[in-house]
Amino acid sequence: MELGVFLFRPLIRNRADFKQAEETLKKSEVWIRNIFKSLKEAVFVITPDRIFLDMNEAAQEMFGYTKEELVNRPSAIVHIDHEQYLEFGKKMEEVINKGEITNFQFKMRRKNGEIFPSEHTASLMVDNEGKPIGIVSVVRDLSEQKKIEEEKEKLQAQLQQAHKMEAIATLAGGIAHEFNNALTGVVGNIELLEMRLPDNKIVTEHTEAMKSSSHRMANLTSQLLAYARGGSYQAKTISLSDFVEETLPVIIPNIGPSIRIDTDLPRDIFKVNVDSAQMQMVLSAVVSNSSEALGGDGRIRVITSNEEIDAEFAKSQPGLRPGRYVCLTVEDDGEGMDEETVNKIFDPFYTTKFMGRGLGMAAAYGIIRNHGGWISVDSEQYKGTVVRIYLPAIEAEKKVKKEIITEPKLDIAEGEGTVLIIEDEEMVMNVTRAVLVRLGYHILEAKTGKEAIEIAKTFDGQIDLALLDIKLPDIQGDKVYPLIMKARPNLKVIVCSGYSIDTAQG
Missing domain, CATH: 1.10.287 (Helix Hairpins)
Structure with a gap:
């Protein structure tokens, strides 16, 4: 029976009415058929027992079948399994029993085997007596929506x-x-x-x-x-390939003898600005993590490469900016990690059955972020792990994220002189004072930035050295420093705190 007959079956009272009704029906059927064909949404017509009766071109295109391949066949052919087909049957019974438009979602199967998410809007068709004769189902492919x-x-x-x-x-x-x-x-x-x-x-x-x-x-x-990311670091321009080549021999003795390390370290790699000691800590943490994941036997690959990060990729990695980077990749074919473990791998002291408690990966995260870079971990259970570390190439980033201060060697030996201690922690003040007095120095004390500035301006005598805590209760040390240097241009200053120890010299 054609779709138009399903939708329009007028009451026929006499022969003349029949002729007129037949003409009207034919026109209506053509009109509806044209609408049916031109709809962009996929539309199926099925019987109450889920046999395909009709479909439009959009439905054929969506599922990859021709109309001839589906008509008079059970709709099970487009379902992913028998269980879902039975569930679909329950939905059809719901449409028939309630007589209402029903919305639901299912995963469907195309002719080529591809499974995709879909949304169905099903409505009941009845004859003049109200008896169910079919169901119209509009199907929408949700693949793109689900991806977004x-x-x-x-x-x-x-x-x-x-x-x-x-x-x-x-x-x-x-x-x-x-x-x-x-x-x-x-x-x-x-x-x-x-x-x-x-x-x-x-x-x-x-x-x-x-x-x-x-x-x-x-x-x-x-x-x-x-x-x-509170500590200071001393950066220098290096080739990451050279760095890995020089550092791996130091790390290898700490991993299992049955683990093979392969490298791919091109010579034409961009230069990066890094603290070699901290980067050694990073590489050691990542390689050790891979070694433990392998359980004593397997392969680790260490690769360096030049990467151009575009805006789209950077948007997917919070904190990463577009530009040129050098990527350090460490791969292993170990047991891998589940999603929960991956999400916690950078947490301090997080423990897995193969990753010991500590700060290795957490410290690696902080170091890389402190260098203006990014670190990511991709892993799947029983399929290994890939750690990627992106460091800004110096061609692309003239300034390192944090100011680098080269620390001259300042040895405080026994002698004479006046030292200004700027420190709010009483215990630190007491110990520092005691040590310096023991060494023969005269001590001036300031517990706030304002006191330090005042002493620098008003002390009647020479101040040879200032020990400046960066964290003070009133004014931060980096704000105090230029003011005391303005008062005493030749003053030597050691900037120190629980966060870092930097040295500046006037």
Whole structure:
């Protein structure tokens, strides 16, 4: 029975009416058929028991079948499995029983086997007596919409991850600052004890053990600072290929003997501006992570390449800017990670069954971000992991994100002179004062930036050195520095804090 007959079956009372009705029906049917064909949406007509009766060209194009291939066949042919076909049957029963337009979504199968998401709007067709004779289903391909939604969700997840990392980094930086202040007191008092009892072997034995533990704590603090991006670094222009070539021999002894490391390190790589010591920490953390994922046997590939990051890709990686980069890629064919683990891999002290607790990957994240770069991890369980590190090429970025200060070696030996200590932490002040007094220096103290500026302006005598805490209760150290230098242009200043230690010389 044709579609027009389904939709229009007028009441016929006599022969004359029949002729007129027949002509009207034919015209209506042609009109409806033309509309049916021209619709851009895919339209199917099926029987109540889900047999294809008709379809338009859009439906044929969407599913890849011709009309002849589908008419009089069960609609199961376009469903992904029998279970879904039965579920579709329930939806059709719902349309028949309620007689209302029903919307639902299913994954469908094209002739070529491709599965795609779709939305259906189904409505019931009845005869003059109200008996169900068919169902019209308008089908919309949601592939593009779902793709946009997935990309949006991915971007939102990345933004949330970036915000979470920033929040944790802020917390880590605060902890490192307080920890460093406390550690300064411990180390300073150890030094004072050794200075007062230089020949006491028992004391020295214990102080050496305490200093060893203190150095471990200082290393932990350095990693926290790297993660928090609060530390300073000394950058120089290098070839990342040369760096990897020189650094891998240092790392290899720490990984399993059965693990093979392959490299692809082109010579024509762009130069980058990095702190080699911190980058060694990054490469060591990533390679060690891959080694542990392999479980002692497998292959790791280390690759460097020039990359041009366009605006579209940069938009998908919060914090990354378009431009030229050098990409350091570390691949392994280990057991991989699930999505939850990937999302937490940069969290400090996060543990997996193969990744020990620590700050390795967290510190790597902070170091790379501190260099104006980006680090990403792609992994799938049982299919390995790929870590990509993007560092700005110096051709594309003339200024490093953070000012680099070269630290001259300043040894404070015994002698004479006046030192201005600008420090608000009482314990740090006490220890620093005690050490310097022990070495023979005269001490001036300032607990705020304003006090320091006032002393610099009004002290009647020479000030040979200032120790300036970057974090003060009233004025930040970087604001105090130019003001005390203005008052005393020849003053030597060591800028220090729980976050970093930089040196400036007037």
